[in-house]
Amino acid sequence: MAHPDRDDHRVVAAPRTTNEEDAPVSNSALTEYLKQTSPDAVSPAFLAYIAALETVAHAAPAAARAVVQELADQRRYVKLIASENYCSMATQLAMGNLLTDKYAEGVPGKRFYEGCDNVDTAEAYACDQACALFGCDHAYVQPHSGADANLIAYWAILQARVEAPALEKLGVTNPSKLSDADWASLRHALGNQRLLGMDYYSGGHLTHGYRHNVSAKMFDAHTYGVSRETGLIDYDALEAQVNELHPLILLAGYSAYPRAIDFRRLRKMADAVGAVFMVDMAHFAGLVAGGVFEGDFNPIRHAHVVTTTTHKTLRGPRGGLVLCTHEFADFVDKGCPLVIGGPLGHIIASKAVALTEANTPAFRDYAHRIVKNAACLAKTFIDEGLDVVTGGTDNHLMLIDATSCGLTGRQGAGALRQCSITVNFNSLPYDPNGPLITSGLRVGTPAVTTLGMGEAEMKELASIFALVLKNTAPAPIASGPNVGKPSKREFTIDGAAANEARARVANLLGQFPVYPELDLAFLQKHFGA
Numbered sequence: 439m440a441h442p443d444r445d446d447h448r449v450v451a452a453p454r455t456t457n458e459e460d461a462p463v464s465n466s467a468l469t470e471y472l473k474q475t476s477p478d479a480v481s482p483a484f485l486a487y488i489a490a491l492e493t494v495a496h497a498a499p500a501a502a503r504a505v506v507q508e509l510a511d512q513r514r515y516v517k518l519i520a521s522e523n524y525c526s527m528a529t530q531l532a533m534g535n536l537l538t539d540k541y542a543e544g545v546p547g548k549r550f551y552e553g554c555d556n557v558d559t560a561e562a563y564a565c566d567q568a569c570a571l572f573g574c575d576h577a578y579v580q581p582h583s584g585a586d587a588n589l590i591a592y593w594a595i596l597q598a599r600v601e602a603p604a605l606e607k608l609g610v611t612n613p614s615k616l617s618d619a620d621w622a623s624l625r626h627a628l629g630n631q632r633l634l635g636m637d638y639y640s641g642g643h644l645t646h647g648y649r650h651n652v653s654a655k656m657f658d659a660h661t662y663g664v665s666r667e668t669g670l671i672d673y674d675a676l677e678a679q680v681n682e683l684h685p686l687i688l689l690a691g692y693s694a695y696p697r698a699i700d701f702r703r704l705r706k707m708a709d710a711v712g713a714v715f716m717v718d719m720a721h722f723a724g725l726v727a728g729g730v731f732e733g734d735f736n737p738i739r740h741a742h743v744v745t746t747t748t749h750k751t752l753r754g755p756r757g758g759l760v761l762c763t764h765e766f767a768d769f770v771d772k773g774c775p776l777v778i779g780g781p782l783g784h785i786i787a788s789k790a791v792a793l794t795e796a797n798t799p800a801f802r803d804y805a806h807r808i809v810k811n812a813a814c815l816a817k818t819f820i821d822e823g824l825d826v827v828t829g830g831t832d833n834h835l836m837l838i839d840a841t842s843c844g845l846t847g848r849q850g851a852g853a854l855r856q857c858s859i860t861v862n863f864n865s866l867p868y869d870p871n872g873p874l875i876t877s878g879l880r881v882g883t884p885a886v887t888t889l890g891m892g893e894a895e896m897k898e899l900a901s902i903f904a905l906v907l908k909n910t911a912p913a914p915i916a917s918g919p920n921v922g923k924p925s926k927r928e929f930t931i932d933g934a935a936a937n938e939a940r941a942r943v944a945n946l947l948g949q950f951p952v953y954p955e956l957d958l959a960f961l962q963k964h965f966g967a
């Protein structure tokens with residue numbers, strides 16, 4: 439007679455055969471997991487991961503290996519990259535489904551292909567969740583990324599404020615009906631509108647008018663910076679610039695600005711010159727969702743159009759959103775065919791999960807802990823003698839001037855990575871070093887806060903960070919005309935300090951494991967990473 443425990447397992451897992459002798463002898467990871475785990479201890483998320491990896495490995499073992507190796511790396515390096523996070527298992531698992539197979543151009547209820555009912559359900563649900571979470575009039579959840587979201591927003595604004603009035607004047611609704619001469623004149627008008635966004639070196643994003651990005655090629659793009667003295671936005675100087683330039687779009691938002699922005703004041707500036715006020719909250723959307731940025735600091739209350747990524751502080755899948763007032767809704771909804779093609783139904787399903795998760799008291803608590811941890815981290819950096827730009831942070835990120843330790847940003851980030859800390863090197867305002875060297879390090883707390891770390895761990899992290907930077911020095915240039923001078927890329931780290939740093943990071947990560955549901959050793963054994 440079969441052992442009752444084994445019977446229990448077979449109810450859940452074993453391949454069904456009519457004859458015991460015919461039963462396939464499987465050494466699959468899935469079978470092994472189910473054999474070694476009592477039914478009430480089975481983790482649905484880990485089970486799903488094993489099943490997915492086993493299926494993937496069957497088709498492409500290297501792809502499965504890369505996933506497992508990434509888990510191994512995430513368990514080894516503490517993630518202080520301000521733009522990254524760890525999304526939930528539900529968010530991850532929602533991405534792996536057959537909605538990817540469906541073409542669904544259009545928006546729910548208005549598609550170009552038949553058979554879109556289930557994408558409609560997922561997308562309408564995600565839109566409702568986004569509106570409920572942010573309190574906006576309208577949400578468009580199709581952008582594949584933050585860069586896409588910005589392009590869609592730009593073109594929606596151009597349609598609303600330039601193309602639609604021009605068509606009305608010419609008495610048509612469809613641009614295809616224009617003569618070649620009228621079309622050429624409209625294209626000229628569309629291509630000569632003015633954008634005023636934050637300068638890349640002051641913390642703005644590449645998509646905000648950086649000359650290497652399409653945003654600077656499609657607009658007459660101008661930028662505003664931060665004060666050389668304070669590192670902060672000078673609102674009076676910005677107001678003067680807005681009044682002088684009369685932009686079509688005044689754009690706020692950043693990748694590397696450590697302070698809250700007074701959006702009410704910027705809206706007033708935009709209104710004074712008839713500009714559209716757009717905010718790219720890609721970095722701090724989670725802080726808006728979680729109620730950290732309220733009133734004057736909540737962009738939804740003040741901007742006409744707000745864009746975001748879904749994968750940073752918002753902790754969703756990689757993707758973007760456009761949120762807007764009723765005035766822009768119909769134009770934003772034409773993101774396809776304006777900018778993108780078919781939406782990613784499987785990612786939209788995952789966005790729906792993440793947006794639902796963000797609309798909970800637990801997420802509000804998470805958002806507040808992000809900024810509390812960031813404030814503590816910044817203060818401890820300063821106590822350790824590091825130079826924190828603007829003297830601290832109001833949000834989830836901070837900038838450290840690595841030159842205060844005699845290093846470039848690139849050397850600082852390289853040394854920290856060798857000591858199991860992942861950050862990115864970043865330009866500082868008025869940085870004398872170019873974007874591939876830089877003088878700064880950008881540090882953020884969204885990911886470590888997801889792991890459950892608090893202020894005690896922030897103090898430990900800042901102390902390890904300082905230990906590494908203080909024990910790193912530029913290496914001398916080995917050859918060429920500058921031989922012997924200090925390199926801006928190469929560096930040397932004191933071995934004992936590096937060993938100590940790595941051990942202390944390992945100790946921290948041991949207490950706060952990344953994706954604790956996943957048994958790394960088991961996955962490595964089966965998928966070979």
Ligand SMILES: Cc1ncc(COP(=O)(O)O)c(C=O)c1O
Nearest residue numbers: 583584585643692693718720747
């Ligand atoms: C402010 C801002 N906007 C847009 C983006 C672009 O997002 P994605 O990388 O998803 O295209 C980023 C990414 O870092 C960002 O920081």
